[in-house]
Amino acid sequence: MTVLVALGANLLIAVAKAVGGLLAGSPALLSEAAHSVADSLNEIFLLAALRRSRRPADRRHPFGYGKERFFWSLLAAVGIFVMGGCFSFFQGLEALKGGAKESHSGYVAGLVVLAVALLSEGVSLLRALHQVHRQQGTVAQGLRDPALRTVLAEDSTAVLGVILAIVGMALHMVTGNVVWEASASLAIGALLVFVAYRLGRDARDQLIGQAADPELSRRIRALLQAQPEIDSVESLLTMQLGLQSLLVAARVDLVPGLDSEEVEDVAVRIKRSVAHTVPEAHQIFLDITDAPTRAAERRGDDDARDAAGSSAAAREHGGS
Template identity: 85%
Template sequence: MTRKSADRRTRVTVLVALGANVLIALAKAVGGLFAGSPALLSEAAHSVADSLNEVFLLVALRRSRLPADRRHPFGYGKERFFWALLAAVGIFVMGGCFSFFQGFEALRGGAEESFSGYVAGFVVLGVAFLSEGASLLRALHQVRGQGGTEGMRDPALRTVVAEDGTAVLGVTLAGAGMALHMLTGQVVWEASASLAIGALLVYVAYILGRDAREQLIGQAADAEANRTIRALLERQPEIDSVESLLTMQLGLDSTLVAARVDLVPGLDSEEVEDVAVRIKGTVAEAVPEADQIFLDITDADAARAAKASRTAARWNQAEESPAATGERGGA
């Protein structure tokens, strides 16, 4: 599946999640106010946060496909990671913090619910469970269609799966809290459900934010890609040694590769240029996402001579240091 096709499917998945969350947020808010339920109001805040995050993800999908320009020569692939980070912040602030607030307010002031309020609350939660579950199944179906682990590399799709999975679990917690409140008359159960929803949202926000942060500051390509590139370079007959290999993910389908290699002696400048072009093409063919490849090429003999010269210079400097002179003088 091409990246463009995968992005279209992800956009549909995000739009499905957005439509479900907007309707569910309204239903939960109305039901929570009518029932006076802190757990249901916490879930309403959760759905509002999810709705805003889906807008962030739609922006990410559009902007990450912009072509490279003079100010951004490596393209806009990291836009996905930036907007995914904002989505994580939204889950933390709008979902987690408000849920904690509702839980503590319920513990402090209590809450009384009528039978009709409970009925309305359970109806809303039932509709929410079915809607969130359908959205989650849609997202998981796309993940499987994109190869499972490979599909979860997309921060937009990963965020939708995390949000919908958390929403299904949150609805379950809210329902359990309301049921126990109704059976025992103790608001502590519903307050505890709100606090549990808040803790769950904070944890999910932390995981999503941590992943986005790693990719924003420059995460290396996965270990398999690194091993493939290094092994390919070492197999080239013109390469004497691979001194260093650095990689960085620029986007979902874009990786920067920078390698310092020593060539065997005896190659003239034209041969070196031809070898560099061929090696770059070989790497790009083996690892398609490696679209930015830079080789720092040196002659093996010249590299050894330079290394020997640097080593000799360090020895001479050490021998001429005051400490070494003092030791010789004392002897």
């Protein structure tokens, strides 16, 4: 719902900014129009992400399609950079080179458009903040919704961008110096490039397989260590598969004296405990051995290394 509200607001504001910018010849207002167009296209990307990421797992994608959200969020970040940031830089540089009109006709209407845009973007930002607050406790592993995160970033930069455009246009009108407005366009471009970089970096980390939140990993490890049948937790690996989907893989040593049936029962119970404590853990894999076996393997490895060292020493002594 938040994405739909943001999309509708951005489309209306983009048209108003574009018309006002063309009539006034304002580089700052045109930069903001490009910003709103980029935001509108990004909302379409995010709607596609929301729809496609809900598809169930199949043979080709046994872990589901949760990472679709991260992929489309990456495309949204690229859209912010290319359409918003680059066009704003272009408008600012053109204004500095004397390409902007010095006539202020239409600037009053442009400022009115920006004031309405500021109100609309502010409402959208408050709605996104409200949804973030409402969802804060529902994602235990700390994975934030990339769609909601992108909307929040877009609304925040939209508010700051409109403020920069208003200041730049107002100072241009007062001083008659286009440098103020060109500087506002360049500042808007720099803001959009920074936001696009941060969003793209987060999406990249999640696409290549980001681990769960450290606090959640500690909870899972503590849960495993608290099981009476587990002697030690040798390793614990986690990976985010989607917004509320987590893969957990652990190698554990069991206490000695358990037969095969008991080991199987213990494995089933441990998986159920992890799934109950961490509902997001949809994929749980346990590599189970008993402590004596692991100790024997370690002794065997040590003996193999010692034998290899003795053999090498003997060859060296024989060669001398």
